[in-house]
Amino acid sequence: MSSNPLTNAAASSRTRTATISRTTRETTIRGTLNLDGRGNAAICTGIGFLDHMLTALAVHGRLDLEVSCTGDLQVDDHHTAEDVAIVLGQLIDAALGDRAGIARYGAAFAPLDESLARTVIDLCTRPICECDLRLVREKLGELSCENVPHVLRSLAISGRFTLHVDVLKGSNDHHKVEAAFKSLALALRQAVAIDPALVGTVASTKGVL
Numbered sequence: 265m266s267s268n269p270l271t272n273a274a275a276s277s278r279t280r281t282a283t284i285s286r287t288t289r290e291t292t293i294r295g296t297l298n299l300d301g302r303g304n305a306a307i308c309t310g311i312g313f314l315d316h317m318l319t320a321l322a323v324h325g326r327l328d329l330e331v332s333c334t335g336d337l338q339v340d341d342h343h344t345a346e347d348v349a350i351v352l353g354q355l356i357d358a359a360l361g362d363r364a365g366i367a368r369y370g371a372a373f374a375p376l377d378e379s380l381a382r383t384v385i386d387l388c389t390r391p392i393c394e395c396d397l398r399l400v401r402e403k404l405g406e407l408s409c410e411n412v413p414h415v416l417r418s419l420a421i422s423g424r425f426t427l428h429v430d431v432l433k434g435s436n437d438h439h440k441v442e443a444a445f446k447s448l449a450l451a452l453r454q455a456v457a458i459d460p461a462l463v464g465t466v467a468s469t470k471g472v473l
């Protein structure tokens with residue numbers, strides 16, 4: 265667990281961008297996000313496979329995303345993977361602002377060769393993550409496979425949304441995780457999109473998200 269995080273967030277509801285710096289004794293992270301981007305990614309977490317997945321998320325989600333992290337990788341990959349996910353969730357939450365006008369829901373499948381993944385997302389403010397990734401390897405590069413669901417859970421909690429990610433089939437763990445992040449990208453892109461029918465209001469029977 266991280267201790268004493270110093271977090272500074274700035275967001276504009278008009279531009280749907282956010283910049284966050286977060287420092288703990290375990291990691292120092294800086295991130296910027298534009299929800300209405302073109303898929304430009306500059307990711308350097310120190311964990312190559314995590315960079316690969318966040319780049320896929322940005323490219324296929326049409327997010328402009330910059331993340332740099334200096335973490336205690338001499339311990340292991342846990343703090344870096346967790347804290348990068350926390351910051352990414354905070355960026356999404358900050359960039360969404362009051363969440364007025366967003367489609368809110370997204371659901372998408374993505375294949376990668378033999379693997380097929382599905383993500384269903386609800387950008388309500390209830391942080392819940394259910395995922396079943398069917399991973400069998402111990403690591404993908406320098407990312408422990410046990411940290412992949414942990415990244416998704418940390419992302420959903422700090423981003424304050426409900427996230428279901430399931431790998432439906434596949435035999436290659438690299439493909440399974442990459443399909444999962446691509447389906448997340450496609451679902452997130454749908455959910456954050458501004459729905460013209462909702463401008464000035466929110467997609468909720470409660471009247472608030």
Ligand SMILES: [Mn+2]
Binds near residue numbers: 438
């Ligand atoms: Mn790949």
